[in-house]
Amino acid sequence: MTNAIEIQSVTRAYGGSKALCDVSLSVREGSILGLLGRNGAGKTTLMSLVAGQDRPSSGRVEVFGERPYEHESTLAKVILVRDNQRYPDRYDLRDVLRIAPVYAPNWSTEVAAELIEGMRIPSKTPIKKFSRGQLSAVAIVLGLASRAPVTLLDEPYLGLDVTARRFFHDVLLRDYTAHPRTIVLSTHLIEESEALFDRVVILDRGRIRLDVASEEVPGQAFVLSGPSEAVDRLASSHTVLAPHTVPGLKSATILGTPDASLRSEAGRNGVQVASVSLQELVAAFGSDAVKPSLTEGARA
Numbered sequence: 307m308t309n310a311i312e313i314q315s316v317t318r319a320y321g322g323s324k325a326l327c328d329v330s331l332s333v334r335e336g337s338i339l340g341l342l343g344r345n346g347a348g349k350t351t352l353m354s355l356v357a358g359q360d361r362p363s364s365g366r367v368e369v370f371g372e373r374p375y376e377h378e379s380t381l382a383k384v385i386l387v388r389d390n391q392r393y394p395d396r397y398d399l400r401d402v403l404r405i406a407p408v409y410a411p412n413w414s415t416e417v418a419a420e421l422i423e424g425m426r427i428p429s430k431t432p433i434k435k436f437s438r439g440q441l442s443a444v445a446i447v448l449g450l451a452s453r454a455p456v457t458l459l460d461e462p463y464l465g466l467d468v469t470a471r472r473f474f475h476d477v478l479l480r481d482y483t484a485h486p487r488t489i490v491l492s493t494h495l496i497e498e499s500e501a502l503f504d505r506v507v508i509l510d511r512g513r514i515r516l517d518v519a520s521e522e523v524p525g526q527a528f529v530l531s532g533p534s535e536a537v538d539r540l541a542s543s544h545t546v547l548a549p550h551t552v553p554g555l556k557s558a559t560i561l562g563t564p565d566a567s568l569r570s571e572a573g574r575n576g577v578q579v580a581s582v583s584l585q586e587l588v589a590a591f592g593s594d595a596v597k598p599s600l601t602e603g604a605r606a
């Protein structure tokens with residue numbers, strides 16, 4: 307199995323602050339990676355580096371074995387669509403459909419037409435008059451119809467209605483199956499998107515907190531909920547990622563897997579033990595209760 311994207315010890319600093327800090331990551335060719343994390347976590351920065359729109363301050367970014375920055379043949383294999391995609395003022399959809407295939411050797415007119423119809427994108431309205439959701443829909447057309455070997459979708463859903471989101475998922479999965487490629491998708495709509503992901507990476511404050519196959523997510527942590535005192539007692543010898551308290555009751559997301567003795571003690575004390583969802587895990591790793599040093603072991 308080869309990797310389409312290799313990122314080694316990458317730091318991207320802006321002045322004194324680091325948008326990415328010593329990030330290492332491999333993305334297998336022909337897989338879908340969910341890139342998750344809070345606002346400002348570093349997702350867009352990472353995608354910009356992979357797309358060759360920016361250079362790391364230190365470390366190495368490679369796409370199909372080449373550094374993408376100013377490397378024309380590699381750039382031709384990558385598309386990045388982002389939430390703030392800009393178009394010339396006078397452009398309407400027809401202009402986009404005329405220009406996009408020039409930069410996308412694998413462009414699919416059929417996929418573009420299907421998405422445009424399914425997401426009801428107007429063809430004659432100037433794009434600068436588009437609604438937020440219609441702008442996202444155009445970006446999705448560019449992202450999927452390009453069939454780029456590395457497709458980077460940075461929060462593609464902004465403003466998109468639920469019908470359009472489902473339609474996008476259906477077309478993405480169908481076209482990805484027929485024409486495998488490497489897709490990185492960042493989103494805050496975690497529950498809706500998680501079925502797409504082969505692997506998930508959680509970033510927080512520029513560092514990778516978790517990098518696991520999707521099926522390994524439930525084994526990363528568990529949630530205790532019940533009377534505050536009992537939860538505190540059970541959690542005391544574990545790494546608590548995120549505690550939530552309402553008067554008298556508490557829930558805590560805890561790193562690792564619950565063993566038999568914890569389960570039986572929980573049962574005796576009216577505390578429920580549940581497996582963690584991906585959304586809970588992302589929220590927990592973004593919690594200020596988490597110290598990076600506590601979770602260094604969470605990378606797999």
Ligand SMILES: Nc1ncnc2c1ncn2[C@@H]1O[C@H](COP(=O)(O)OP(=O)(O)OP(=O)(O)O)[C@@H](O)[C@H]1O
Nearest residue numbers: 320324325343344345346347348349350351352461
């Ligand atoms: N050009 C820049 N100059 C200074 N700081 C920047 C620049 N670009 C990004 N940053 C900072 O780097 C950090 C990471 O930003 P980034 O856009 O990568 O986050 P993100 O995970 O994509 O967030 P969101 O989910 O809100 O889109 C943020 O603190 C941001 O303010």
